[in-house]
Amino acid sequence: MPTEFQEDATSVSERLAAEALIVDVGAFEGPLDLLLTLSRTQKVDLREISILALAEQYLAFVEQAKQLRLELAADYLVMAAWLAFLKSRLLLPPDPTEEGPSGEELAAHLAFQLERLEAMRGAAAKLMARDQLGRDFFARGITEDVQRVRRVTYTATLLDLMQGYARIRTKDDFRPFVMDREAVMTMEQALDRMRHLIGFAGEWTDISSYLPEGWEMDPARRRSSTAATFAASLELAKEGKIDIRQSETFAPIQIRKRSPQDD
Amino acid sequence: MTDAPENDSLFEAPPMGEQERMVEAILFATADPVSVTELIGRMPHGSDPAEALVHLRKRYEGRGVNVVKVGDAWAIRTASDLGFLMQKETVETRKLSRAAIETLAIVAYQQPVTRAEIEEIRGVSVSRGTIDQLIELEWIRFGRRRMTPGRPVTFVVTQGFLDHFGLENARDLPGLKELRSAGLLESRPPPGAALEIDEAEGEDTDQVDMFEDE
């Protein structure tokens, strides 16, 4: 092959052209770009291009580059390998047992890729040839900033006003709703209450009798005060102030004051 | 594009209509007002921008933008009656804070009232901001000074206040009894409210004001 090449390139101009092509390898934007450039030498419509001839041109190019010891990027070599494969597919009669796309299909796709790249190049050129803002036509030179004014208005209704006044004037019997936790008894409250009462409880007494007056009837209040009282009882037992007993599960819980002699 | 100037002197100046277009484009695109001298320098040889300006100025009369003289230069500017378009106003409506409403209510019901009196009635101090806000809203204003030691200023409500709340007169504000009978006072003490509750309330009021007066 190499000798053939030297013999073929008889004319100086041809050889120069070939070398120029090789030296310019850096100017190509990848193998597809190189293929597109090579295809132009066929001087035919891209749709009628001979992919086989193109593959041969490309392979010859890579061969020349190797001879001149030019470093070719890996993707150029990958393309060369692929084109060599494509070339064999195109030359050999199709093997019906073989899987995958035929050589013709692969060649058609490559032709499509080349045509599309060429079309996009053309589109890019047309786009850049358009009149451009700041070059051929211009925007306003003196611009006025739009001032953003934020205005806040406050509203209140007569009702707000009257209720506000009423709230102040009736402060003594007015309670804000958020604090309205009348059905809740805290453990601290129960503990406080029991500390006072326990002094009088020498005998076993049901803890339900420790619930504050008026809290036994309403279920919510009873639940809360029972829980608080029970928790307070445990706390007092822990402190050694009382004894607790329950005869069986769910039976009434009883407490009594712990007398000093029990120790 | 680039060779134009050299050839220009060989040709006649462009027709006045074209010159007007040129002046229009230059005034539009240039960042500063442009003098006639500069226009002459930029337009094809033989142009008469001064005359073109007369036409252009006339063309923009009564339009949304006008050709105006700025010093000895020319510019296109927004018509003065349309300046409001260069502002984008966003209006935000907020509810008046509880502290402000209560203060306003006290002024309305008890006017003329001093700041100390407002504080006494509300049971908490009234921040400067609350008073300022109400004055800015033009709902309260300064009244006569009290003839008491220190001669404190008093506050009264304004006509704007009466207009906003649809009142003829501050005396038309319903009294407590009327509020109660109208069902506007739902502040009945809860059944079984114990003594501790009063304390809790005192604290709570304080706390709420603290947040709202800020």
Next chain:
Amino acid sequence: MTDAPENDSLFEAPPMGEQERMVEAILFATADPVSVTELIGRMPHGSDPAEALVHLRKRYEGRGVNVVKVGDAWAIRTASDLGFLMQKETVETRKLSRAAIETLAIVAYQQPVTRAEIEEIRGVSVSRGTIDQLIELEWIRFGRRRMTPGRPVTFVVTQGFLDHFGLENARDLPGLKELRSAGLLESRPPPGAALEIDEAEGEDTDQVDMFEDE
């Protein structure tokens, strides 16, 4: 905010001539295209800037400056035949690399397009810098993600792109129709990649929609 609509409806919208002046003033005041939505927001209640724009555009036909449509917004630009007067205003734009120009064209004609597709079309990898540069110029932006494995981001062109190249719409790109009828805007996967075909076709429909629905 709350009372405004009620009050406004009591007044009629300004006469069309006035609305035209307002649109004129607003468009003259800014270098960027203004959307009809923004015009509506800035003009008095009940105005119809879309109609005013029709009149205004006609009024500026053949003048030194023209009313142009940019996507769904409007702007005033100098007539492009007068560019030679504006050497002083010419903005020296950084020269775009061939890679950047081709990438831009691919995004414009094939949008929405993924990076992998750009690379497939150009036959080389696209450097980060190329995409960055185009994004920085505000000519391309991220579009919707592809509903394919990996959900890659897509790129589309911006209003700034349309403005820069004097396009009303991405549909007006030069030669778009020819390229489409030649089948060059189809995403055609390499033979053998049969599995991806369905998805690719779905995406292609998307692309057509994007151009035609705008």
